[in-house]
Amino acid sequence: MIMNSKLKVGVIGLGAWGCNVARCLYENPDCDLVACSDVSESRRALAERNWNTQTAVSLDEMLANFPEIRAIVISTPAVTHFSLAKQALLAGKDVFVEKPFTLKVSHAEELLALAESLGRILMVGHLLEYHPAVNRIREIVQSGELGETYYIYTQRVNLGRIRGDENALWSFAPHDISQILYILGEEPIDVSARGQSFIQNGIEDVVFLSLFFQNRRMAHIHISWLDPHKMRSTTVVGSRKMLVFDDAATTEKLRIYDSGAQTPATCSYGEAIQVRFGDIQIPHLASTEPLKLEFQHFIDCVNHRTTPRSDARDGLRVVRILEAAQKSLEHDGVPISLEHGTVRTAPSKTAVLNRQWTPQLPVFPVAATAVAQA
Template sequence: MIQLINIAQIGVGYWGPNILRNLISNDDCTVKTVVELSAERQEFVTSLYPTVDVTDDVESVFKDSQIDAVVIATPVATHFDLTTRALESGKHVFVEKPMAKTPEEVEEIGILAKKNNLVAMVGHTFLYNAAVRYLKKLIDSGELGEIRYIYSQRLNLGRIRPDVDALWNFAPHDVSIIQYLLGDPTPLSTKKQGMDYVQKGIDDVVFLNIIYPNKVMAHIHVSWLDPHKVRKITVVGSKKMVIYDDIADNKIAIYDKGIDRMAILGENMDFDSSSIVQFNHRSGDVHLPKVQFEEPLKIEMEHFIDCILTGNECLTGAEHAHKVVTILAKEL
């Protein structure tokens, strides 16, 4: 019989209830304690899950030897402190995105987790999305050909946050997806441009450009001041192109489109002469594959528990988180 993992969750705010629901329904763990400062949120948890201990004392979690793992769903500014304290107290950690505010902090978390033989995982939920994984298989199979560029749009009218800007609120999703699709490479350069319209010093709209090896470009547009809700990533390959639309009913659309260079017979019986170039504009079928959906957060929580139980490498561990935060934090 597999021993149940005892978990404490810190924070039950905007996204926290969804995490808690999936932990409660997981047969391999039990939620022992929830830490929440808000009396209203405490009552919310107690009303739904009366068997869970609810407290506002975060220290009790770190001191409780029966707790094996801690899930952190608190404001970004608290992530590093709470994560390191949990690791220092011998507990595995799942922390909502981003793992921390700087690459140096994420690196320290990774070192501490490795030293204590513990799991440190970040909540990059879209890497557990069936459509994103389908797109990853398409790329890895070579069906799209050589990847040329990727661009993403994550736009909405609100929800405006006072603690982080639109880049740190939205772009961890897109950066983590692009890194995952491309095999987690190290960018050659990054450049971002944003503007604060509503709150001084907090950018409401940001454009982030990334250059990868092999002439691969990525462009990320995030905004909470847009008239449309958009959650879309376009991947352009030399053979085919794909649109992943998280809002659409058909989340993956594969376009058999492209521009092919045609072999032309030259004067000296040579082909592809630089002075004689013609191109074929190819426009074939659009394929809408059926992708079986399962809640990504459920898969993510199952992966966290599995990594604790089996010691398997975490898909969204500190190494992956470090590259994502580095891209967000620095211009290379």
């Protein structure tokens, strides 16, 4: 089914990011921003003034007063995502939920099952999957241009945007986890994380998160809202080439380095590893705002009834990693297996290289699949 009229949308949540969301939807020619909701009277007034839209205090009021709305976009605090998304789905609406999808694996599973049973579109706001640079990186990695992918590391740090309802892991890491899974096209087999709460007791300000994949691939994520730098960077190291994506740069966001290190085919004792420093390539990238690309994709999926790139299954994958990372944080960085929900025993170096060690008995069972009740 293809709808010819503009998609009528309602936005829930008008915080700093919610205002960006509403603006992008208002500016989209395929969308009719019917109403916005927020508990703040001043934010509702801003929406009425800036985007010529009607407003509501709650999702209940929006659903009651604007039945013509076909899709609900949720950009509220993460703790409310599950209940609001469930309510909107049960009301027969297609739903977009900002990251993190939910704060529990069981909640993500329930929303996935509910959306599938009702035939509704459910999309998660994994913004970097729509970034022109990230899509170019995915193409480069998947084509084999870098050779074998060795490891990826990202930095998402800043001074500010300090949250009180979620730690830096849940606030920032969904961006980088979803990006890494999208680029590699695979999921990790274990995860470990260590962090510290310096400003608010029990809410980590800085986290170092490590993902381990098959074939010895690794990813490392550094996230913090207590850092002197503002950095949004991704580095991918391959056997033939390397690349760096600097999203904070105003120009030349992506650079490909024709550089690497290689052991000679026949290497005698003391012979040096061959290190190559080649040219730097700066690919041309589209300048379209990623958030606009993301919402155009959502609108197209709703109109054509197609599965979003960052669908509920993608959201569930990320939440499963976040939940395992949180368990690791709470147990001083112990690795958590995503295959069995277990703690790994300390392996030997040979076992690490061959991925052959045996995990301990389960201590963190993986959540059972929830059955959605309509």
